[in-house]
Amino acid sequence: MNTKAVYAACLFAALNICTLSARAEADVTPQTYTYGTHLDIQxxxxxxxxxxxxxxxxxxxxxxxxxxxxxxxxxxxxxxxxCNEGN
Structure with a gap:
């Protein structure tokens, strides 16, 4: 297998991973913060x-x-x- 094919396969795999994470974020419904909202942030x-x-x-x-x-x-x-520049 030549190196160009290996590089192309690696690039294709990396782009698919980035696309999957972007699609996962697009499927999430945003929550609007209000005072007292419980946040579970890992x-x-x-x-x-x-x-x-x-x-x-x-x-x-x-x-x-x-x-x-x-x-x-x-x-x-x-x-x-x-707003932080004046402090």
């Missing part, structure tokens, strides 16, 4: 927020694994990262 996978050039409240989303290994998505509000 590992944070990603954190995103709305882009804003100024300080203020933005919408954010955290994707994480719970203690059973299931992917969960949490929507919440937070101060933009730009």
């Amino acid at each position: 590992k944070v996978l990603s954190m995103k927020q709305d882009a804003t050039p100024a300080c203020g409240i933005v919408n954010a989303r955290m994707t994480y694994l719970d203690s059973q290994g299931k992917t969960q998505v949490l929507d919440y509000s937070k101060f933009a990262d730009g």
Whole structure:
């Protein structure tokens, strides 16, 4: 077997793994955080927020694994990262 075929097979496998994880996240219904919401966070996978050039409240989303290994998505509000520059 030539090296080009091996490299192509490895690349194809890596792309399939990334695609599967993206599809798994898309199937999860986001939960909206409210005060007192019980959070079962084992590992944070990603954190995103709305882009804003100024300080203020933005919408954010955290994707994480719970203690059973299931992917969960949490929507919440937070101060933009730009608010920390004045401290």
